[in-house]
Amino acid sequence: MNGRLASLVLAALVLAGPAWAQNPPEPYVIGGIFSITGPASYLGEPERNTLQMLVSEYNAKGGIKGRPLKVVIYDDEGDVTKARLHAEKLIQKDKALAIIGPSLTHTSMAVLPITQKARVPLISCAAGIEITHPAAERQWVFKTAQTDAMAVNRIYQYLKKHNLSQVAILTVSTGFGVSGRKQLTEQAPQFGIKVVADEVFGEKDTDMTPQLTKIRNTPAQAVICWGTGPAPAIVAKNLKQLGMKIPLIQSHGAASKKFIELAGDAGEGILLPAGKLVIYPSLPDADPQKAVLARYDEAYRRAFNAPASSFGGYAYDAMKILAQALEQAGPDPDKLRAAIENTKNYVGVSGVFNMSPEDHNGLSPEAFVMVKIDKGEFKLAE
Amino acid sequence: MWGRGRGLAAPAPSPAGVHDTVETLAALFQYLISGLTNGAIYALIALGFGIIFNATHIINFAQGEFVMLGALMAISLYQAVPWLPAAFVGATLAVTLLGLVFERLALRPVRDRSPLTLIIITVGGAVLLKGLAMLWWGKEAYNLPPFSGAQPLHLGPATLLPQNLWVLGVAALLLAGLEAFFRLTLTGKAMRACAYNPVAARLVGIPAARMVQLSFALSAALGAAGGILIAPLTLGVYDMGTMLGLKGFSAAILGGLGSSLGGVLGGLLLGVAESLASGLISSGYRDAVAFFILLVVLFVRPQGLLGGKP
Amino acid sequence: MKGRRPALWGGFVLALALLPLWLRNDYYLSLLNFIGIHTILVVGLNLLMGYAGQISLGHAAFFGVGAYTSGILTATYGLNPWLALAAGLVLAGLLAFLIGIPALKLRGYYLAMATLGFGVIVYIFFVQAQRLTGGPSGLSGIPALALAGFAFHSPLRLYALIWALALGLLAVSAGLVDSRLGRALRALHDSEAAAESLGINTQRLKLLIFVWSALYAALAGSLYAHTLNFIAPSSFDIMFSIKLVTMVVVGGMASIWGSLLGAGVLTVLPELLVVFHDFEVVIFGAILMVVMIFLPRGLVRGLLDLWEYRHFRREGSARG
Missing domain, CATH: 3.40.50.2300 (Response regulator)
Known part of the structure; x- marks a missing residue:
């Protein structure tokens, strides 16, 4: 019985291709920093849930470019010192390819000097304009929340x-x-x-x-x-x-x-x-966002038994934009950054994103x- | 209402002037109502501080958390059994019990009874209770329905909710009841005796430990009642207690720590001052005003308005 | 006891110097840097609480005054960071002096409440004075400190700077505690009346130590601003003041080395316990209560006491 199972597994591995048969592929590490506790927990909680949900969805479909995703999420409690330490930990210790979050403007501002220097894309979930403005100075910083x-x-x-x-x-x-x-x-x-x-x-x-x-x-x-x-x-x-x-x-x-x-x-x-x-x-069916929103809401309800919130949507869009860019450009930091900056017509939860070197948010008031x-x-x- | 903009721009200056005066008075009256409502809650908390201080010479920095627990427990009970009187009584009893447990576990075992130690312990207790409430109720705010209707009442030029009257009425009742308890009952007199002279009180056979327990029970109950009264106006949330506790303590010091009349006066004054400050000066510095008053009182007259020598 | 001191100091300095060779990771260095900043704060607060016996529930305010003075003068007005640091010290010292004169006449609960009220007011000022402080979203663009062209912008360079200063202040504090002034402080801690009768001007002594510990806090604040290059009011709220008191309590009141330990443990603990982040506040509260109820001399000293007590009792019973 055991032998048969083993040979079955072996056969499956051989069929799946040489990459699987040898050592398991190194996962892409994605970092998350959210205010999961503390005064802004209403933002951080749905953001964390959404990110975890999306990552397991990707992994269930075989990851990105044949490599699984690994997500490491830390809670900054709305505290700038913690946000800063977590960003350093994600970059130095967990070797994250990119970071999603933080949830708040001031924690994002505390983190971005570090990610800029380390050349790691940061996709903030906070609203403040100053996070990505001026985009020429904030090359590695993006954000998905509407301003x-x-x-x-x-x-x-x-x-x-x-x-x-x-x-x-x-x-x-x-x-x-x-x-x-x-x-x-x-x-x-x-x-x-x-x-x-x-x-x-x-x-x-x-x-x-x-x-x-x-x-x-x-x-x-x-x-x-x-x-x-x-x-x-x-x-x-x-x-x-x-x-x-x-x-x-x-x-x-x-x-x-x-x-x-x-x-x-x-x-x-x-x-x-x-x-x-x-x-x-109640949106007209012609609205391109309707299908995306329905899918997100239903998935969130299934996973967490609660309706999706637009705050979680910030993390949803961040992860989707990052995944798209990874599919296109792979893990090389410069290419990844350029791919995120080139996001065009991505239909997300918060709106339709059209990023450019001048606009690292990419939303319009129609969002x-x-x-x-x-x-x-x-x-x-x- | 939509047309008031045009009304104000009336060409004749004198009617507009009269109109302005009326509006200013109406506004002042409105500030007063808002201030007295908050002040009544501060007064209940201030009395809680005073009762424990008189019995034990401890300032219980966790007093504000009893307020929060009262509000949240009443909300939970109301969700289970939607009958407000039951929720009110049930939550007050539960918090009273908690006050007793707090005294037994956190304060009775303390050997080094210096203020420094006791401050740190009760501050720790406050942080702990708040954290536990966050784990139990989550970080969201909850609604408690008003005791009787939400239709605003018109009182002259100002408007208020029936709940404002409930707060003022029940608070007044509680304060009067408390005063009667201290003046008229044997237990109340025994508690006062302990406050005046603990050694002498023990000599005449008053069980001091029992009086300490009673003081914690009473002040927890007062705090809880304050929380339940105010919850329909302010919502209930796990972190509501800290600021209320600090304001209550400021009120106690303003009036004179340990004086019950002082606590009531301090609470009402603080509430009105805050409300006037945010209406007339700047709403951003509302809390700063409360603490500024506290600092001035501490520096100029630390025994408070009605207190004896500290 | 005295003989152990030089060895202890030597070992500590050696460990500090060797640590970066072992920890090649910027994250660990940054963590150590924050421990260093917290150590400076906690040593200062411990002088006030542990030695002089006066409480401050508003120490985050002085930390914030140091940080904001440095931040505003360098980021907004382009002043030399060292001058800004000095200005922060002067301002915090002056503020401590002015608030200390009336506040330190108060005792116990009254002093606790006065310092707390002061802390709240300063915090509200940071939030509301938006033109000056940048308001709640913070103040960014604070440059790094530099010495003759050598900029302290990497975690390793900051490590050298912060720990050199922390070490210096630990030594100064240890010296202070052993001096005549230190003995006067302890007399004050035990009984103000007795100290007074020994001819100690208690009011002046309290004021001196209050200003002194505010200076430590302001220095730590400046370092914090130049380390993070960004500050926001939320780092200077009452909860942070309470965390500082917790650090003093865990390390042990009236213990210079304990301050280092308290700062270290309570800075590292939340990082290790990230999984339990929901419980962090509960843990802080529980630590404060349990340590003060059962081990009022601090965690380490308390555990040592317990051990010694057991040890001696066993020896005693063996003899008897």
């Missing part, structure tokens, strides 16, 4: 169409909120919009009625809130408490089922720019759609 500029662009397009020209902005004091605030104030004049109130709140604040009361006393026609985690839901509740009837617009940081659940009744009617993942069933919360569901607003 805030695009979300702001989408919101202002919408406001302009609806003739709302005076807005109040309420932003969180984190990298995400500060970057959103900058874009909101800088882009306003282009759309003929005036920012009449500019308030901030802390990431863990639990009562924003003072800021909203202040906004109530301005001629604002809409409130734009820029935050992540539970705070945006509290803003929605506070707005309702104060009986303010002007529309509330949230950022893509609130584009999750969790937000709808936390905001409850107060969430009804809220507008926000979101990646298409949250509303993919976002405006959605509205209607009876506890996201619906297309336009």
Whole structure:
């Protein structure tokens, strides 16, 4: 019995080709650095899950170019020192070909001097524009998350169409909120919009009625809130408490089922720019992203028994772009980098990517759609 | 509402001026409501600090975590049995028990009872409880439904939620009950005696160890109640306790550590100051304002507003 | 005891010098560099906590002031990094002096809360003063330190610099502890009233040691900024202050060598336990409690005490 099994295995190995029969092929090592615990765990967890899921999918299909993938993922807890150490470990010890992550702008900024020097492609999952800008200086750095500029662009397009020209902005004091605030104030004049109130709140604040009361006393026609985690839901509740009837617009940081659940009744009617993942069933079939989104969501639900989030999508796109480049160019760092930079018409979760030497993100504002919360569901607003 | 922008731009200056004054007053009133609601929670936490301090001369830096545990346990219980009174009582009892366990395991075995040691132990306890809560409940926030409806009430020019009234009402009841307990019951008087003079109290046969346990139970219960009251407004999340605990402690020091009236006054003052600061000065420095007040009090009058000599 | 000292120092210096030959990997060197930076911080805090008996729950603030002064002056204003480092020391020292005068009149819990409040305010300042500090997304483009054209930009070169400074400060601290000042500090730790009656100006002594330990923190902060070339406020929050206290506690209060150990163990542990990252916070909390309850003299000293206690009891019972 045992002998027969062994000869079967041997036969299979011989049939599979000489590469298999000798020693097993060296895997391609892919590194991941995510904020799996700590305040930004809502980003890191789905990112890690997605990366692990994709890698086992590739391996089930025989890897890339006949070589399996090995993924090494570390948790930076949102801490820059840890992110830096993990990047060095991935490069020096694990000999990673490329690194996916980190999840946050500040951890990405801490890591990139190292990856640049080591000439290892880094595909960040964070939103900050400064990560890949200017691309000429950040040759080895790419990112798959939409930048805030695009979300702001989408919101202002919408406001302009609806003739709302005076807005109040309420932003969180984190990298995400500060970057959103900058874009909101800088882009306003282009759309003929005036920012009449500019308030901030802390990431863990639990009562924003003072800021909203202040906004109530301005001629604002809409409130734009820029935050992540539970705070945006509290803003929605506070707005309702104060009986303010002007529309509330949230950022893509609130584009999750969790937000709808936390905001409850107060969430009804809220507008926000979101990646298409949250509303993919209602997309027209002609939309090229629809099939990709459905596949990702279904696979994620099967593997983790939870709906996919657009944050996990950042890691999804990063891994797919990297895999494409590996298929094309192989593991040579310079060729791999050039192949990533040449990514064209890749249809991903966050949008359609067209990278270039000047643009290491490759997304356009069309990556976002405006959605509205209607009876506890996201619906297309336009 | 959508037209208010045009209303403000009315050409005649004097009606607009009157309008402005009314709006400013309305805003001030709104800040006050928000400040008093948060302040009531700070007061409950401050009293928790005070009770333990009086009985043991320990500052329990894990006090804020009791607040978080109260909120999250009530949310879990409510998910199992959707009846709020049961969730409230159940969660408060569970946290009370936890307070007793904390005292037994973390503080009673300590031999070196210097403040430095005790600070580090209770800070460690806070970190540990927070970490365990993160493992148990995850990192997400949860909703607890308001005690009665979410329809805002109009109180003159300001609006508030029924939950704001619940917070203020239940907090006032708890504070009054506590004061009655300390003044009128034998056990309460015994606890006060221990606070004034532990040696003498022991000489007259008051079981000091029992009083210490009772103080931990009471302050855990107060913290938990505060957490459950505020959860419908602020949501419940594993890391909500740290800041609340620190603010509660600031309130206790502001009012005078160990004085119950001082704790209440300190809590309300701190809440209102914070709310006014974020409304009138800058919302970014809200927490800085609370701690700045704390520093000023510590440096100028460390015994607090109503405290005796420290 | 005294006779063992030179051998200990010699062995340590030799080990430090030989370590890079064995660890050819930049990752390990970087890890050692962070241990070095943490050692400087912890030795300073230990002088305050272990020897003078005063707590600080806001030491991350001085670390941050050092880091941000260096970062802002070099990255934004192009100042010479060494001048920036000196400016960071001056600013942190001044801040410690100003805050120390009223704060150190307080005792126990009040001092703990005052330093904590100070730490929170400084942290909020780093986050909010965006024009100056770059806000929460951080400040990038901080250059490396350089000495006469020799830039400390690789982990190996930084290793030499950081550990030379750490070693120097360990030696200075050890000397300080053995001096008259050190004896005065211990008197202060045991009883402030008794120290006062011995003619020690306790207020001045406390202030001196507070400023001194803030200077260590600021130096560590500058080194940190030039090592990472990037800083963000999240490295200087209350949790980091608490981690520093944990390092002091694990290494053992009033132990210079323990500081090295505490910094080493708690910097390496999270790296080794990456698999358990979810538990890291729980482990930190548990360490603080268990060590302080059962081994208040620190992990190593405590374990040694336990061993000696067992040992002597056995000897005693054998004799009896």
